[in-house]
Amino acid sequence: MTEFSTLSIKETISSLKNKDFSVSELVDSHISSMESGRELNAFITETADIARKKALDCNQNYLKGEEKPLEGIPLGIKDMFCTKGVKTTASSKMLENFIPPYESTVTQNLWNDGAILLGKLNNDEFAMGSSNETSFFGEVKNPWKNTKDNFTVPGGSSGGSAASVAAGMGLASLGTDTGGSIRQPASFTGTVGLKPTYGRCSRWGIIAFASSLDQAGPITRTVKDCALLLNSICSYDSKDSTSSQKKIPDFEKSTDESIKGMKIGIPKEYETDGISEDIAEYLEKGKEWLKESGAEIVEISLPHIKYALPCYYIIAPAEASSNLARYDGVKFTHRVDAENIIDMYEETRSQGFGDEVKRRIMIGTYVLSSGYYDAYYLKAQKVRAMISRDFKEVFSKVDAIYGPSTPSTAFELGDKKKDPLEMYLNDVFTVPVNLAGLPAMSVPVGLDKENLPVGMQLIGNSFDEESILSIASCIEKSAKFDLNPNRWWINE
Amino acid sequence: MAIDSKLVERIAKLSRISLTESEIKNLSSELDNILNWIEQLSELDTEGINPVFSSFDEEETKYRNDEINDGGYREDIISNAPLSEDGFFLVPKVVD
Numbered sequence: 001m002t003e004f005s006t007l008s009i010k011e012t013i014s015s016l017k018n019k020d021f022s023v024s025e026l027v028d029s030h031i032s033s034m035e036s037g038r039e040l041n042a043f044i045t046e047t048a049d050i051a052r053k054k055a056l057d058c059n060q061n062y063l064k065g066e067e068k069p070l071e072g073i074p075l076g077i078k079d080m081f082c083t084k085g086v087k088t089t090a091s092s093k094m095l096e097n098f099i100p101p102y103e104s105t106v107t108q109n110l111w112n113d114g115a116i117l118l119g120k121l122n123n124d125e126f127a128m129g130s131s132n133e134t135s136f137f138g139e140v141k142n143p144w145k146n147t148k149d150n151f152t153v154p155g156g157s158s159g160g161s162a163a164s165v166a167a168g169m170g171l172a173s174l175g176t177d178t179g180g181s182i183r184q185p186a187s188f189t190g191t192v193g194l195k196p197t198y199g200r201c202s203r204w205g206i207i208a209f210a211s212s213l214d215q216a217g218p219i220t221r222t223v224k225d226c227a228l229l230l231n232s233i234c235s236y237d238s239k240d241s242t243s244s245q246k247k248i249p250d251f252e253k254s255t256d257e258s259i260k261g262m263k264i265g266i267p268k269e270y271e272t273d274g275i276s277e278d279i280a281e282y283l284e285k286g287k288e289w290l291k292e293s294g295a296e297i298v299e300i301s302l303p304h305i306k307y308a309l310p311c312y313y314i315i316a317p318a319e320a321s322s323n324l325a326r327y328d329g330v331k332f333t334h335r336v337d338a339e340n341i342i343d344m345y346e347e348t349r350s351q352g353f354g355d356e357v358k359r360r361i362m363i364g365t366y367v368l369s370s371g372y373y374d375a376y377y378l379k380a381q382k383v384r385a386m387i388s389r390d391f392k393e394v395f396s397k398v399d400a401i402y403g404p405s406t407p408s409t410a411f412e413l414g415d416k417k418k419d420p421l422e423m424y425l426n427d428v429f430t431v432p433v434n435l436a437g438l439p440a441m442s443v444p445v446g447l448d449k450e451n452l453p454v455g456m457q458l459i460g461n462s463f464d465e466e467s468i469l470s471i472a473s474c475i476e477k478s479a480k481f482d483l484n485p486n487r488w489w490i491n492e
Numbered sequence: 493m494a495i496d497s498k499l500v501e502r503i504a505k506l507s508r509i510s511l512t513e514s515e516i517k518n519l520s521s522e523l524d525n526i527l528n529w530i531e532q533l534s535e536l537d538t539e540g541i542n543p544v545f546s547s548f549d550e551e552e553t554k555y556r557n558d559e560i561n562d563g564g565y566r567e568d569i570i571s572n573a574p575l576s577e578d579g580f581f582l583v584p585k586v587v588d
Contacts, residue, residue: 349508
C-alpha cells in the first residue's frame, strides 16, 4: 500500500480527480504507513479515526465535483499548533494532557481547504532544540541511517514533521521555525522546508516560544507542494497584531517562473564558516545549475552575520522566559501540589519543564534582569538592527541569497546532546534570517558520502517568497533528488 | 562575568523554578560557558544604533476600536485547569 505515500500532493490531487483511487483509500494507506513507522517516534498523537471520518466527506466532494484545493490530503501537524479537541503537548510534560478548546489559524486554513489531520508530530520541547532529543516523548529517528548503519537525528525542532514526510507518513506537514526549526530538519531528511516572511502567517494558536521570531511553514516532498501549502496557510488574521495585510501572491505560479537574469548572491561568510567537504561541493554544483538556468552569481558580504547566533541566544531565551511564565500550575493541566503558592509554582515548573527549557528560561531571565538588561538584551537588539541592515543592503543588489542550510548533514543520535553550546552552533546559517524576519527555504540537492541528504538554503527579500520558490524549483529540476530512504523500519 | 552557584540560585528564584544541588552545579558551568560565548557581542560598536525589537513593519499595525468583540468562553478557559470550582481557578491559600 505504500505506493500512495511517495506521491506528491500535486500528483495525488490529479489522481483523486481522475478517480484512480478514493480519499478513503489514500487515507487508509497513510494510516498504515504511520502505524508501521512507530519505531521512528514521529507522531505523539495519531488521529486515524478523525482522518477516516473526514475522508468520507472528501469522497463525496470529489464525486460532486466540489473539491477544495487540498481536498483529502492527509497532513501531520507539529505538536506546537493548537488543534481543537485534539491533545497538543509542545512535547512537554507541562502540557502532557492539554486539550485546546480552539484551533490555530493556520491549521484552520488547511482544514477549510479540505486537508485532513493525520496526527500530531513530535518536536523538541517547546521547539527548543536542533535534534528533537529534548522532547518529553523521546527522540525521533531520522528515516535516513548513515553508512555505518547508525541512527541519525532528524534535526529539530520540527523533527517529527520532517521525519514523517521523508518516511511517507502523511503527504506533507506543518512545522514552526524560530531559528531554523523548519529548514534544518528539512535539510537533514531530504525534504523541502520553507519559513515564510515574519507576518505572512498568523501566529494565533501556535504555542509561543519567541514571538518576534516564530513563524509557521510547510515541510513537503516537492517545491510545488510547498507552494500549494503556502497558498493555504498564509492569511491576514485580526487575532495576530503582527499579521500582514499584504496581498498574497499565487505561489504555485512562482514555481514555473524562469530565473533567467536573476541575480543570486553568495555570502562569502557562508562559504568559509567550517562547512563539511560534501556540502562545499554541492554549494559549487548549485552555482553551476543556477548559471545554466540563466541566473547571475554575485559574491556578497554580510559583515555582521557572525554575531547572529550569540544575538539570537539572548533574544530568543528572553522572549521564551516571558512566554513560558504562563505555565504556573494554575491554568494548564500540570500541577505539583504544595503548601503555599510559591512552592506550587516552583515545583510545578521544576518537574514540568525539561533541562533545555529550564536552561533557556534561566538565560532569558538573567539577560532581562535588573542591571543586565542594557548589557545583554538591548545590546542584542542593536546587533539585530545591524544584521537586518546588512540584509537590506544586499537585497538592493541581488534578488535572492544562496548558501548552505547547515554546516553538516544529520549527526548521530546522542552526538551533541551533552554540550548545549555545540548544539546551538548547528543553527549558524539559519538563525540570521529569523532575526531579520526574511523568508527562507531549504531544498534537497543530493546525498553525501555517508548516504545522508544535503540541503541548500535560499533566502529571499521581505515578502518575496516568490523568487526563492522559482529558484528552488530550478535547483530541484537540476538536482533530481530521490526522496526514498531505505525503509528499515518496516518489518516484512 | 562568572556565573557561580549563588547567581544561579538567584536566577532560579526569579524564574520560579526550584533546582536540586546537582542541577545548580551543572547550570553554573553551562550558563557560564554560554554567557562567555555571548560576550563576543561586546566587541561590536553599537553606539548610535537604534534597537530593533521586531522585524514587523509597525505602520502595518492598525488600531482597532476599543470594544468587546469576543468572549463568553468561561467553561473552555477553565477546562484545562488542574483544579477549579464554580468557574474559578483554585490555588493554594494566598492571604492569611
